[in-house]
Amino acid sequence: MKTPERRRRPSGRVTLSDVAKAAEVSPITASRALRGERGVAAGLVERVKLAAKNLGYVPDPAARALASQRSAQVPVLVPLLSNALFVDVLEAVHRTLQPHGFQTLIGVTHYDPDQEEQLLSSYLAHRPAGLLLTGFDRTEAARQLVAKSGVPCVHLMELTQASGVYCVGFSQHDAGHDLTEHLVARGRKRIAFVAAQLDPRTMQRAEGYRACLREHGLYDPRLELLSPQPSSMRLGGELFEDLLRTRPDVDAVFFCNDDLAQGGLLTALRLRIDVPGQIAIAGFNDLSGSDLMVPPLTTVRTPRSAMGVASAQMLLSLMRGETPTHNSTDLGFELMVRAST
Amino acid sequence: MKTPERRRRPSGRVTLSDVAKAAEVSPITASRALRGERGVAAGLVERVKLAAKNLGYVPDPAARALASQRSAQVPVLVPLLSNALFVDVLEAVHRTLQPHGFQTLIGVTHYDPDQEEQLLSSYLAHRPAGLLLTGFDRTEAARQLVAKSGVPCVHLMELTQASGVYCVGFSQHDAGHDLTEHLVARGRKRIAFVAAQLDPRTMQRAEGYRACLREHGLYDPRLELLSPQPSSMRLGGELFEDLLRTRPDVDAVFFCNDDLAQGGLLTALRLRIDVPGQIAIAGFNDLSGSDLMVPPLTTVRTPRSAMGVASAQMLLSLMRGETPTHNSTDLGFELMVRAST
DNA sequence: CTGAAAGCGCTTACAG
DNA sequence: CTGAAAGCGCTTACAG
Numbered sequence: 140m141k142t143p144e145r146r147r148r149p150s151g152r153v154t155l156s157d158v159a160k161a162a163e164v165s166p167i168t169a170s171r172a173l174r175g176e177r178g179v180a181a182g183l184v185e186r187v188k189l190a191a192k193n194l195g196y197v198p199d200p201a202a203r204a205l206a207s208q209r210s211a212q213v214p215v216l217v218p219l220l221s222n223a224l225f226v227d228v229l230e231a232v233h234r235t236l237q238p239h240g241f242q243t244l245i246g247v248t249h250y251d252p253d254q255e256e257q258l259l260s261s262y263l264a265h266r267p268a269g270l271l272l273t274g275f276d277r278t279e280a281a282r283q284l285v286a287k288s289g290v291p292c293v294h295l296m297e298l299t300q301a302s303g304v305y306c307v308g309f310s311q312h313d314a315g316h317d318l319t320e321h322l323v324a325r326g327r328k329r330i331a332f333v334a335a336q337l338d339p340r341t342m343q344r345a346e347g348y349r350a351c352l353r354e355h356g357l358y359d360p361r362l363e364l365l366s367p368q369p370s371s372m373r374l375g376g377e378l379f380e381d382l383l384r385t386r387p388d389v390d391a392v393f394f395c396n397d398d399l400a401q402g403g404l405l406t407a408l409r410l411r412i413d414v415p416g417q418i419a420i421a422g423f424n425d426l427s428g429s430d431l432m433v434p435p436l437t438t439v440r441t442p443r444s445a446m447g448v449a450s451a452q453m454l455l456s457l458m459r460g461e462t463p464t465h466n467s468t469d470l471g472f473e474l475m476v477r478a479s480t
Numbered sequence: 481m482k483t484p485e486r487r488r489r490p491s492g493r494v495t496l497s498d499v500a501k502a503a504e505v506s507p508i509t510a511s512r513a514l515r516g517e518r519g520v521a522a523g524l525v526e527r528v529k530l531a532a533k534n535l536g537y538v539p540d541p542a543a544r545a546l547a548s549q550r551s552a553q554v555p556v557l558v559p560l561l562s563n564a565l566f567v568d569v570l571e572a573v574h575r576t577l578q579p580h581g582f583q584t585l586i587g588v589t590h591y592d593p594d595q596e597e598q599l600l601s602s603y604l605a606h607r608p609a610g611l612l613l614t615g616f617d618r619t620e621a622a623r624q625l626v627a628k629s630g631v632p633c634v635h636l637m638e639l640t641q642a643s644g645v646y647c648v649g650f651s652q653h654d655a656g657h658d659l660t661e662h663l664v665a666r667g668r669k670r671i672a673f674v675a676a677q678l679d680p681r682t683m684q685r686a687e688g689y690r691a692c693l694r695e696h697g698l699y700d701p702r703l704e705l706l707s708p709q710p711s712s713m714r715l716g717g718e719l720f721e722d723l724l725r726t727r728p729d730v731d732a733v734f735f736c737n738d739d740l741a742q743g744g745l746l747t748a749l750r751l752r753i754d755v756p757g758q759i760a761i762a763g764f765n766d767l768s769g770s771d772l773m774v775p776p777l778t779t780v781r782t783p784r785s786a787m788g789v790a791s792a793q794m795l796l797s798l799m800r801g802e803t804p805t806h807n808s809t810d811l812g813f814e815l816m817v818r819a820s821t
Numbered sequence: 822c823t824g825a826a827a828g829c830g831c832t833t834a835c836a837g
Numbered sequence: 838c839t840g841a842a843a844g845c846g847c848t849t850a851c852a853g
Binding site: 166 | 824
Binding site for chain 1: 538539540541542543545546551561562564567568570571574583585586588601602604605606607712713714717739742743746747749750768769771772773774
């Protein structure tokens with residue numbers, strides 16, 4: 140009788156060799172059969188899959204990642220979860236990657252490049268299969284980290300023509316420009332721009348706003364109200380009141396995000412300010428509730444789900460080792476003209 | 481001259497042995513020093529940490545998980561991300577676990593027990609350090625999976641006295657009861673309950689509503705409007721209109737969530753229905769924007785961040801192998817009486 | 822088409 | 838307090 144081995148560290152787990160034994164093949168063959176690698180006899184594949192199912196085998200992702208130097212994880216780094224914008228993108232990414240066996244990891248940067256860099260370094264240690272990042276604004280160290288890792292990466296929300304950089308988004312500048320153009324077309328002359336957070340994309344919209352007003356000779360820097368505070372309905376209401384106090388002659392407000400605009404609209408309602416009679420109000424993103432406001436809010440509908448799906452598809456293609464024909468996908472935007480302007 | 485080894489699979493990664501060599505100790509000692517295990521000479525710890533820093537060493541989580549049978553991941557399973565409720569909880573969990581070196585993984589079940597079971601089986605394969613689940617309503621298989629895994633687990637949002645089950649939440653039943661009591665105290669007689677999604681917690685609030693109205697002899701099942709559709713502002717407006725059509729004599733509505741209530745309130749505004757004159761409106765959760773509505777919405781403030789923090793702390797304690805004195809933490813709730821009732 | 826050997830980068834016993 | 842050996846559960850070359 141054999142004495143029990145002394146050095147074992149049993150985990151009670153069903154392993155690949157258990158499956159291999161049950162199917163009467165070698166672990167290598169079992170591994171290949173389970174991963175659907177071609178070049179395994181059809182009969183063996185059947186046997187292995189059946190054995191795996193019967194034993195309730197679940198591959199160990201840690202062992203797999205260690206052996207193959209590649210996990211099935213795809214970290215997605217977004218600034219916030221409290222903005223429905225990013226939640227919609229995440230849902231779409233998750234929906235697209237899931238059926239291909241990739242696991243979406245959510246990382247929140249809070250608009251802080253240092254936090255992003257740290258997240259990146261920690262996620263990269265997990266040997267991710269791919270990476271999804273928001274925008275292009277990050278530390279040089281973060282950029283190096285990604286480049287050196289060789290992990291396929293797609294950027295969300297903004298566009299660039301830089302070669303070797305993959306991105307899916309729309310022109311924030313043009314969207315800001317077109318919404319402003321709409322206000323001008325409605326005959327507005329004193330159009331304010333009210334923004335919070337002041338992240339890169341907000342500032343690109345601000346540039347679009349400025350460009351448009353300059354084209355019409357209507358630009359006045361005193362009509363810009365920029366707050367670095369986080370965006371919220373409450374802040375929108377407060378900034379709207381500030382604006383009314385300091386610039387009582389404004390006839391339109393372009394809020395850089397719908398939560399601000401909704402707050403502004405509700406404040407107008409409370410103060411019995413006629414919208415759009417006295418003042419037109421527009422927002423950005425077409426978030427939930429904007430079409431239900433009183434009056435319904437004019438805004439720009441941004442392709443949130445489409446960006447999630449398209450960026451995930453581009454990443455899938457990169458992870459397969461393919462070279463996409465286009466490295467930049469412009470998904471456009473849609474002006475939603477409603478009763479508030 | 482030695483021929484290069486043929487079987488190497490170099491990953492270009494800085495490993496623990498690189499650090500050990502640089503610090504002139506064995507890999508085991510380096511490992512212990514880095515993990516802060518006590519029983520290593522202070523001088524060595526210094527040397528190892530310095531070497532690690534100089535080399536830019538980042539431990540490989542896959543190797544660590546494989547060797548120790550335990551990862552640093554803590555999956556949190558929530559029904560949705562589109563409800564701010566869960567986003568707030570997640571933020572708080574993440575904030576609490578992060579400094580202890582644990583990584584929060586977000587899993588979304590879409591209120592589907594089968595999806596939850598599948599997520600659980602996939603996450604458990606990663607040998608998580610701990611687990612955070614929403615509520616108690618899951619498949620028997622899911623329950624078994626968790627129990628057999630031995631992974632420490634805390635439940636969120638609901639309470640139970642069952643022994644060996646850890647939970648952090650508040651009484652959904654009592655909150656529903658107390659809000660209804662407030663409406664009764666305001667002299668309302670025909671109080672409707674309008675709900676969507678119909679998840680377990682919503683139905684517990686419904687029970688609280690029923691109990692309260694029965695106590696006052698005011699219960700009328702025809703005043704309940706229950707829709708299995710996902711909760712949203714839009715749906716709230718629609719259900720409110722349905723209710724006005726079928727039960728024109730209602731004098732108060734208890735919406736089971738603030739998004740529904742906000743939609744109802746905006747619809748009332750649009751239809752020029754006097755709130756609270758003709759009809760009182762109340763919501764649940766005190767989500768962003770509820771205090772800014774016109775009129776501001778009466779609701780129940782639920783301890784979202786507190787639940788996130790407390791559940792993460794309870795889990796930290798379990799992961800340390802401690803046995804918490806209380807296995808159930810009741811965080812209570814707060815009635816926010818505003819102008820809509 | 823199939824398999825024996827080695828290795829991925831750590832940690833767990835066990836010894837001293 | 839420190840270390841040599843073995844092992845965690847897979848996959849990657851290499852051979853046949």
